[in-house]
Amino acid sequence: MDNIKGYIDENKDRFLDELFGLIRIPSISSIEANKPEMYKAAEYWKQLMLDAGADKAVVLETEGNPVTYGEKIIDPALPTVLVYGHMDVMPVDPIELWDTNPFEPVVKDGKIWARGADDDKGQAFMHAKAFEYMVKNDCLPCNVKFMIEGEEEVGSPNLPKFCQEHKEMLKADIILVSDTGMIAPDIPSITTGLRGLMYWEVEVTGPNRDLHSGLFGGAVANPINVLAKMITQMVDENGHITIPGFYDDVIEVSKEERAMMAKAPFDVEEYKKAIDVKELAGEKGYTPSEHTGIRPSFDICGIWGGYIGEGAKTVLPSKAHAKISTRLVPNQDWEKISVLFKDHFESIAPDSVKVVVTPLHGGQGYVCPIDIPAYQAADKAYTEVYGKRPVPVRSGGSIPIISTFEEILGTKSVLMGFGLESDAIHSPNENFPLEQFFNGINTIPLFYKHYAELMKK
Amino acid sequence: MDNIKGYIDENKDRFLDELFGLIRIPSISSIEANKPEMYKAAEYWKQLMLDAGADKAVVLETEGNPVTYGEKIIDPALPTVLVYGHMDVMPVDPIELWDTNPFEPVVKDGKIWARGADDDKGQAFMHAKAFEYMVKNDCLPCNVKFMIEGEEEVGSPNLPKFCQEHKEMLKADIILVSDTGMIAPDIPSITTGLRGLMYWEVEVTGPNRDLHSGLFGGAVANPINVLAKMITQMVDENGHITIPGFYDDVIEVSKEERAMMAKAPFDVEEYKKAIDVKELAGEKGYTPSEHTGIRPSFDICGIWGGYIGEGAKTVLPSKAHAKISTRLVPNQDWEKISVLFKDHFESIAPDSVKVVVTPLHGGQGYVCPIDIPAYQAADKAYTEVYGKRPVPVRSGGSIPIISTFEEILGTKSVLMGFGLESDAIHSPNENFPLEQFFNGINTIPLFYKHYAELMKK
Structure with missing residues (x-):
């Protein structure tokens, strides 16, 4: 050799x-x-x-x-x-x-x-x-x-x-x-x-067609506003994912292991500089390496709805969509999580909209x-x-x-x-x-x- | 004639x-x-x-x-x-x-x-x-x-x-x-x-490039999640717009006038049927006609960010955008509202993102x-x-x-x-x-x- x-x-x-x-x-x-x-x-x-x-x-x-x-x-x-x-x-x-x-x-x-x-x-x-x-x-x-x-x-x-x-x-x-x-x-x-993964596409439908935001705005639920709120509700202020049962199968990593992990070189200032952000985010009580290594995450990978062209169009759109993913840690089962998410997401939808959740893929x-x-x-x-x-x-x-x-x-x-x-x-x-x-x-x-x-x- | x-x-x-x-x-x-x-x-x-x-x-x-x-x-x-x-x-x-x-x-x-x-x-x-x-x-x-x-x-x-x-x-x-x-x-x-009108485009930037949502997700603020939260914060659970000072110049319509307005024919069931929604939404304490006639509204006319193509792409995007409009009632000044919104929207942005607010147009x-x-x-x-x-x-x-x-x-x-x-x-x-x-x-x-x-x- x-x-x-x-x-x-x-x-x-x-x-x-x-x-x-x-x-x-x-x-x-x-x-x-x-x-x-x-x-x-x-x-x-x-x-x-x-x-x-x-x-x-x-x-x-x-x-x-x-x-x-x-x-x-x-x-x-x-x-x-x-x-x-x-x-x-x-x-x-x-x-x-x-x-x-x-x-x-x-x-x-x-x-x-x-x-x-x-x-x-x-x-x-x-x-x-x-x-x-x-x-x-x-x-x-x-x-x-x-x-x-x-x-x-x-x-x-x-x-x-x-x-x-x-x-x-x-x-x-x-x-x-x-x-x-x-x-x-x-x-x-x-x-x-x-980490494991689960990925969904969601569709929120308000009125059956795009409406004039002046004539209807204020009386009719706007599916983008609603989707934004539903997304926001999925993670609390401490960075915990709020889906009931979501953390049930998460095995907490021991203090000893976390101490070992902490020895891996990690320069938070360099990390922030490389992606040009002033502050990181993430679940309270964990370090950035832990956020990505041993804890689940909840990210909107894509969002779209309404008028996204040049200039201003005053419209109360009919639909809003998002591609939503969560990263899972070992022992969380994506199929179980997929159902928990769908049930919860649908349950928090107000009666003013219709919601369709489509699982796209998952993995342990x-x-x-x-x-x-x-x-x-x-x-x-x-x-x-x-x-x-x-x-x-x-x-x-x-x-x-x-x-x-x-x-x-x-x-x-x-x-x-x-x-x-x-x-x-x-x-x-x-x-x-x-x-x-x-x-x-x-x-x-x-x-x-x-x-x-x-x-x- | x-x-x-x-x-x-x-x-x-x-x-x-x-x-x-x-x-x-x-x-x-x-x-x-x-x-x-x-x-x-x-x-x-x-x-x-x-x-x-x-x-x-x-x-x-x-x-x-x-x-x-x-x-x-x-x-x-x-x-x-x-x-x-x-x-x-x-x-x-x-x-x-x-x-x-x-x-x-x-x-x-x-x-x-x-x-x-x-x-x-x-x-x-x-x-x-x-x-x-x-x-x-x-x-x-x-x-x-x-x-x-x-x-x-x-x-x-x-x-x-x-x-x-x-x-x-x-x-x-x-x-x-x-x-x-x-x-x-x-x-x-x-x-x-x-109603008057004010219309803005907002851009929320997280990391300087699209990131792998697995490698970074959980540690780095996702600009779509952040934008969704900022949008959500703009309206409280009673449908009130939360921008400080927003209602200062709104002249409350008298009970007498509201009673006159209420005489105009309005069939709420027909209205819902025409746009195919189960429930209406809107500010607490006002009727649908009042929501659109005498009260301001806050609508996201468009939103986009991240991957919006076919299938699944696991990405923690760099940017998210929205086109945001508010309808104003007579006596609210759009130029004043424009500044109030911009100041407030920027003030609620977390340090993990950069926000740019661009007013597009307004009118009394x-x-x-x-x-x-x-x-x-x-x-x-x-x-x-x-x-x-x-x-x-x-x-x-x-x-x-x-x-x-x-x-x-x-x-x-x-x-x-x-x-x-x-x-x-x-x-x-x-x-x-x-x-x-x-x-x-x-x-x-x-x-x-x-x-x-x-x-x-």
Whole structure:
């Protein structure tokens, strides 16, 4: 494994060319019309797997977007690593805030700039190249399977069924995922906890048509005013979510663990400066890291209603809409939360409006124990590349499918992320530092080496 | 004046053709790009005035959209009526809710269907045809002036200056306006009060870019959540607007007057049915007619922020916006209210966001005394056409320029409206019943006759 750096050096232009080909496919999964792009991305991944040395690679259908599966089984007696990643990306709105075309990657200031540069095209691609290295240099110590899906950004609605139907094919000792981040380029970390998620769209209807706000204003409930009030009622002044029963299954993290978490470097002033806010917000009694790491949150992801064009239109609109999400902590069940929210939201609606709540997607939270061989192997790999041990952290993000893997396949996941906070995933000007990209390709084969060794014991 | 019905009958097809030509010009004043259409509409009006018998008609520039002015002075010793109307119309969003092209008028079910069919192309056009009748039949008993402007729907920002600069030209004994409605086709009414208006756009900025709602949610204030809360705080649970000082200049209407108002026919069940709501809303202690007639209101006309596309995008957005309006009652000053709102709205913003409040337009309320000759002439004219005396009503709508006319020109206005609530002005499928249109053309010459007679006494 000593020549991995040399291999990266020799092939880095080709690596980028291949990644850029993948990025240029606008595989936005939330837009139905982009389906043909999903198939292009799936075929592209199939070729990547075959070129890297897979014995076989196939594009498999689901009821939604396809999954590309590939494998190289060198010895059934050896442990098997299942690499999971996703080929789909987030929408690019607001497009006017991008400095470059989101689907035409550019290298500038030592970073790749594009939608998917990090999440998750860039990160998943590192695994293809690490695998290629191990195959070409005859040092692959485990069996490898790849499952690259196309619906992660919309909550993987068809992957659970896919896993059910392909349990045998997907059998593995560990699932390896790079779809998270580390604290800083010089502070490696491994995500050991993920928040769950529930996402709804709500529609509030007042009068059956847009009304003149002068002729009717004051007598007829305005659905925007009502929606604003209903949203406001969902969180109290202490930042607690008011849905009855919402916190019932939340396991309070112990004082000891919170003290350990508090040791992770976190500069609140830097944090505020990076996003340009004067003050943070959040639930009373918890720190910002705790707000995102161990506590649920309630965010309006989008809102619209009435006249939103240029200038002034005096209207009392018929409808108002919002996209509402809550992040859940491990042990909260999204299906239960989905019902609690719907019941509560409908119950607080005044009789002057009609409310429709549509659940869009959900997923459970996840915790990875730090004493399993796979975690320890990852720990060693990072330590060798970065020169210091990675910090185990609880992330605020959600990869709902991770807990589903455990449920259906009975397999734990290790989240070897190489993203940085400044990568602006889900935002305009997403980027991925070349250094992190190449470090990732460098770190992954070391994981395989240590994992195979630890599994022998 | 006895042959007016015959004249309408002979010319009704031509009247409609001419009106439809005007309606086909998409003169939406809130859209800057539509400026050329405003000039087309202004020229169209010039020709209408000349064709009807004006001695002169001119398109006059303002800093915004043009004003078409025309006049026929038959005898300087006679009273002069200044007809005011507007050639501009509201935007047509949401366009998908229109059954027909808003700018291609259709006659169906006895109604004209189009944007501006009522407000105010249809209603203003009645005056051109009533004038034409009186000229052609040699029974014009007053001098007539026409002032048709192009910015009423955006608050007439340039008309006050125009009035200042053309005081002499616009000199008149009364201003006659058809830009309001009546209670029902069989219950004629004349609007004697108008609410004032103030309209703002607000922008709430949280983080400097859209953030991942998982990684940041719970620690960083979400500008949509914050905007919703700020909006909610503006009105208390009794429907009172909470802006300090907001009600200071509101003159409480006496018990006697409220008792008179309560005699106007109003069927709350019919009202709710027409707009399909189970319950009305509004300030505690007042009736629905009072809510819109004599009390201020606070409506969000539009709201937007975050992801509003198809499907789910988990984002903690950078910005949220709203278009906010309040209707004011006579004696409330919009400029004072504008400052009170801005100060209050900014003061309740938490430190976690930045707020920008932009006033878009405003206007004062207006009251017309029912003992002036012009009101009495209108009363007689309606009585003759509709067979019953019109009810004087306070309308919730605003025509801000009406109070400005009084301030600058020293002239009162009489609001002879022929619109109906079902005309859906400012909404999709705006329409105007042919019967009201022709009744209007029938009623206006009678107003002139009685007005000239009453002014002789």
